Amino acid sequence: MDTIELDNQYVMHTYGRFPVVFTHGEGCFLYDENGKEYLDLLAGIAVCGLGHCPPKVVEAIREQAGTLMHVSNLFHTQPQPKLAKLLCEAAGMTKAFFCNSGAEANEAAMKLARKAAKVAGHPEKTEIITAEQSFHGRTLAAITATGQPKYQKSFTPLVPDFKYVPYNDVDALEAAAGEKTCAIMMEPVQGESGVHPATKEFLQAARELCDTLGAVLIFDEVQTGLGRTGKLFGYENYDVVPDVMTLAKTLGGGFPIGACLARGKYADVFEPGDHASTFGGNPLACAASLAAVTEILEGGWVENAREVGAYFAERLRKLPGITEVRAMGLMIGADIDKPVAKQVVAKSLEKGLVLNATGESTLRFVPPLIITKELVDRAIAIVSDEL
Numbered sequence: 104m105d106t107i108e109l110d111n112q113y114v115m116h117t118y119g120r121f122p123v124v125f126t127h128g129e130g131c132f133l134y135d136e137n138g139k140e141y142l143d144l145l146a147g148i149a150v151c152g153l154g155h156c157p158p159k160v161v162e163a164i165r166e167q168a169g170t171l172m173h174v175s176n177l178f179h180t181q182p183q184p185k186l187a188k189l190l191c192e193a194a195g196m197t198k199a200f201f202c203n204s205g206a207e208a209n210e211a212a213m214k215l216a217r218k219a220a221k222v223a224g225h226p227e228k229t230e231i232i233t234a235e236q237s238f239h240g241r242t243l244a245a246i247t248a249t250g251q252p253k254y255q256k257s258f259t260p261l262v263p264d265f266k267y268v269p270y271n272d273v274d275a276l277e278a279a280a281g282e283k284t285c286a287i288m289m290e291p292v293q294g295e296s297g298v299h300p301a302t303k304e305f306l307q308a309a310r311e312l313c314d315t316l317g318a319v320l321i322f323d324e325v326q327t328g329l330g331r332t333g334k335l336f337g338y339e340n341y342d343v344v345p346d347v348m349t350l351a352k353t354l355g356g357g358f359p360i361g362a363c364l365a366r367g368k369y370a371d372v373f374e375p376g377d378h379a380s381t382f383g384g385n386p387l388a389c390a391a392s393l394a395a396v397t398e399i400l401e402g403g404w405v406e407n408a409r410e411v412g413a414y415f416a417e418r419l420r421k422l423p424g425i426t427e428v429r430a431m432g433l434m435i436g437a438d439i440d441k442p443v444a445k446q447v448v449a450k451s452l453e454k455g456l457v458l459n460a461t462g463e464s465t466l467r468f469v470p471p472l473i474i475t476k477e478l479v480d481r482a483i484a485i486v487s488d489e490l
């Protein structure tokens with residue numbers, strides 16, 4: 104049986120996969136079973152920020168894998184606190200909790216917010232406000248937080264006490280927030296629904312409401328974090344600092360890891376027994392992440408994301424057939440004047456270009472942060488032929 108037949112027979116059908124089997128990758132390129140080369144503008148859905156198999160991350164994984172991979176969180180290991188220090192200092196946060204994915208990081212953040220209210224003597228504060236069209240992951244609480252009924256409808260009843268407001272609607276947010284609110288959770292830029300940046304007024308209003316109500320402001324930076332938006336963290340584009348932020352995707356340089364970071368008094372809400380993850384923060388994941396985050400900080404890749412992202416967005420704006428481009432760094436959404444996004448993605452794949460459609464007429468580009476203007480030109484030539 105070949106790979107695709109095996110997959111069809113033995114893997115649960117949760118993904119609609121393209122008929123390609125990738126066998127290896129290097130930098131911005133992927134290669135399939137037949138040796139065909141693909142320029143990758145999806146980067147494992149905004150995960151491979153340093154491209155495929157970044158040498159320093161590969162080296163760190165090799166070394167750590169031969170030293171110590173896992174012992175559980177009942178003991179100390181060296182990479183975990185080192186990574187916590189690096190992330191907290193870079194993000195202006197106080198302490199970190201480590202897990203394995205974005206959804207898990209958001210679970211930690213939401214549990215932290217509910218417990219913070221109880222610790223503060225307000226057990227009635229249980230409501231979490233999120234945005235319509237948001238995306239926070241696939242666990243039960245994370246899909247509840249995700250303001251998209253299409254992801255929720257098969258799995259009801261959902262987790263109680265969530266409210267949704269239209270993204271960037273300050274009046275709706277003010278109307279929804281109240282004495283029962285324990286957290287407002289927002290993405291600085293909504294990615295999954297086609298790259299929609301928040302307005303400064305909206306995130307500022309969220310900050311002020313949380314301050315007034317004693318609620319936790321959570322930013323889901325799973326996709327926006329670590330350079331994607333042309334700043335190290337998405338929140339830096341807004342001058343609004345959250346109390347709690349979540350990271351995953353680019354955090355491991357391709358290796359699975361998630362983190363929930365908290366600031367000030369929120370850093371000490373969890374006590375032993377409150378929250379845990381068997382695999383979370385294991386030495387292998389943390390060593391990979393230490394190498395990846397260090398390279399993002401020292402390699403100039405955040406600046407590259409800003410500069411090449413601006414160039415990419417400008418080139419897209421000039422393409423006939425593109426009606427709107429929304430961009431922040433290398434997080435770019437482009438609307439097409441016809442509902443052909445899925446065909447554009449399929450035809451580009453045939454021509455050796457990996458893209459993503461987030462809707463009938465919207466393309467999303469989240470390439471590695473290391474991409475060059477020359478590679479952007481190569482991609483634009485293929486996309487423009489298909490519009």
Ligand code: PLP
Binds near residue numbers: 238294
């Ligand atoms: N939050 C955001 C903003 C995301 O974009 C995603 C995934 O796309 C998630 C959370 C969920 O992350 P994971 O798939 O690692 O659970």
